[in-house]
Amino acid sequence: MPREGQAVISILRDKIVSGEFPAGQRLAEIPTADLLGVSRTPVRIAFRALAQEGLLIKLPRRGYQVREVTTEEISGAVEVRGVLEGLAARQAAEKGLSQSTQAQLEQCLMQGDAIFNKGYITEDDLEQYNLLNKQFHALIIQASGNPAIQSAMQINEHLPFASVNALLFNPEQLDREFRRFSFANMQHHVVFEALVNRQGARAEAVMKEHAHATLSQVELNDNADSRKLINSAE
Amino acid sequence: MPREGQAVISILRDKIVSGEFPAGQRLAEIPTADLLGVSRTPVRIAFRALAQEGLLIKLPRRGYQVREVTTEEISGAVEVRGVLEGLAARQAAEKGLSQSTQAQLEQCLMQGDAIFNKGYITEDDLEQYNLLNKQFHALIIQASGNPAIQSAMQINEHLPFASVNALLFNPEQLDREFRRFSFANMQHHVVFEALVNRQGARAEAVMKEHAHATLSQVELNDNADSRKLINSAE
DNA sequence: ATATGGGTTATTGGATCCAATTTTCAGACA
DNA sequence: TGTCTGAAAATTGGATCCAATAACCCATAT
Numbered sequence: 252m253p254r255e256g257q258a259v260i261s262i263l264r265d266k267i268v269s270g271e272f273p274a275g276q277r278l279a280e281i282p283t284a285d286l287l288g289v290s291r292t293p294v295r296i297a298f299r300a301l302a303q304e305g306l307l308i309k310l311p312r313r314g315y316q317v318r319e320v321t322t323e324e325i326s327g328a329v330e331v332r333g334v335l336e337g338l339a340a341r342q343a344a345e346k347g348l349s350q351s352t353q354a355q356l357e358q359c360l361m362q363g364d365a366i367f368n369k370g371y372i373t374e375d376d377l378e379q380y381n382l383l384n385k386q387f388h389a390l391i392i393q394a395s396g397n398p399a400i401q402s403a404m405q406i407n408e409h410l411p412f413a414s415v416n417a418l419l420f421n422p423e424q425l426d427r428e429f430r431r432f433s434f435a436n437m438q439h440h441v442v443f444e445a446l447v448n449r450q451g452a453r454a455e456a457v458m459k460e461h462a463h464a465t466l467s468q469v470e471l472n473d474n475a476d477s478r479k480l481i482n483s484a485e
Numbered sequence: 486m487p488r489e490g491q492a493v494i495s496i497l498r499d500k501i502v503s504g505e506f507p508a509g510q511r512l513a514e515i516p517t518a519d520l521l522g523v524s525r526t527p528v529r530i531a532f533r534a535l536a537q538e539g540l541l542i543k544l545p546r547r548g549y550q551v552r553e554v555t556t557e558e559i560s561g562a563v564e565v566r567g568v569l570e571g572l573a574a575r576q577a578a579e580k581g582l583s584q585s586t587q588a589q590l591e592q593c594l595m596q597g598d599a600i601f602n603k604g605y606i607t608e609d610d611l612e613q614y615n616l617l618n619k620q621f622h623a624l625i626i627q628a629s630g631n632p633a634i635q636s637a638m639q640i641n642e643h644l645p646f647a648s649v650n651a652l653l654f655n656p657e658q659l660d661r662e663f664r665r666f667s668f669a670n671m672q673h674h675v676v677f678e679a680l681v682n683r684q685g686a687r688a689e690a691v692m693k694e695h696a697h698a699t700l701s702q703v704e705l706n707d708n709a710d711s712r713k714l715i716n717s718a719e
Numbered sequence: 720a721t722a723t724g725g726g727t728t729a730t731t732g733g734a735t736c737c738a739a740t741t742t743t744c745a746g747a748c749a
Numbered sequence: 750t751g752t753c754t755g756a757a758a759a760t761t762g763g764a765t766c767c768a769a770t771a772a773c774c775c776a777t778a779t
Contacts, residue, residue, distance in 0.1 A: 293733065324632060331634055342564070525763095
């Protein structure tokens with residue numbers, strides 16, 4: 252049985268978040284199907300799914316359109332991520348960490364320290380840190396034991412630039428980025444400490460603040476061309 | 486053009502949340518298509534959509550299954566709703582209410598007061614209050630100007646019993662329910678006051694607490710049979 | 720008696736066909 | 750020249766057809 256359906260969704264999602272399909276672009280079924288070399292059926296399903304994710308908007312009788320994402324929306328989504336991850340941290344603290352989760356979080360922290368203890372960073376370092384960061388956040392959401400948090404974040408996570416999975420950095424100012432991400436790594440330590448000590452409110456507050464650190468408002472106003480996006484595929 | 490697609494999703498969603506398709510029930514495409522008198526295509530799309538909403542889970546090669554919703558999941562979803570609506574209230578307070586929004590919120594409060602000033606309630610009252618409640622919450626989310634909040638709540642809102650749109654009450658203890666909902670209405674007043682006075686943190690805290698009030702933990706442990714669900718269709 | 724293997728069946732996913740509706744363009748009339 | 754009307758084209762959505770694959774069952778062999 253052809254099992255391309257999921258692939259079509261991923262390909263189209265990539266083309267959207269990478270900017271290959273620019274914001275505002277209209278997408279019809281037939282040209283898209285031709286482009287991907289599949290029939291209209293999987294494309295139709297993909298369009299619906301991506302519309303539900305919020306990447307496309309449906310124009311009645313005119314197909315779909317790549318959604319415009321404004322900086323207001325991004326900061327709104329970051330704010331949402333903050334409260335959701337804050338909630339996850341609080342619930343994880345209240346519930347207590349399992350042995351295994353605690354060990355895995357410590358592992359993340361140690362590997363992060365190794366990166367920043369050098370005193371400088373390279374692009375490769377950031378790529379590696381991106382994976383660690385992703386894992387750290389995923390572990391805490393897991394540890395909260397609240398599946399609704401993950402569901403609620405799903406939609407947000409697909410918005411380009413708003414996701415934890417997409418670190419945005421400026422390769423021309425690696426020293427500044429070093430300070431930024433090294434600070435983020437220190438915040439991870441604080442969150443971890445709060446989790447271990449069962450300090451729910453503290454964990455929540457730090458995590459909420461941490462959401463802003465990952466994507467600072469300053470970045471939003473920077474020149475987009477000079478930035479680089481590490482978008483780890485799922 | 487046949488335009489039943491959206492209807493198929495709604496019908497199936499109804500059958501699931503109403504319990505006509507009990508939790509754990511397996512659903513295959515062909516029997517479902519026969520049942521609804523449509524072809525497999527719209528059913529397939531509906532299954533995918535409902536799976537993304539979290540009402541169905543996909544069993545590889547075995548179709549879909551109506552998802553079991555545990556009380557832990559419900560209270561988890563209520564918690565998520567709390568932080569999201571809390572965020573909405575804070576951002577609405579920080580941003581300030583528009584004239585029109587303030588007027589509409591006042592309208593909701595006045596109509597709510599009219600219901601509870603009688604000193605007792607009927608089932609019809611609760612039905613009416615359900616609409617007011619829904620409108621009140623929707624207005625605040627709107628007023629936050631943060632569309633990501635709405636997106637994030639979307640998934641949660643489809644979980645039965647966790648939604649603002651579904652008030653759950655016990656018609657055999659209308660006096661107790663009177664106290665509960667009259668208290669909820671008073672909380673609305675406090676939220677409104679905080680919003681008008683631009684007290685973001687206060688609005689957030691009260692709203693977060695208010696989420697718990699709508700569906701108290703006590704209710705979860707009650708005998709389900711004696712309760713009645715008002716589920717206003719969207 | 721049980722386990723394994725082959726064949727049948729159930730079931731999903733993609734491709735194509737068909738119907739319906741809207742949009743758009745062109746021509747005609749005011 | 751502008752506007753209105755009608756027809757054609759574009760496009761979506763549903764139905765059906767076909768292929769592929771995994772589950773299931775029975776038979777046979779150890």
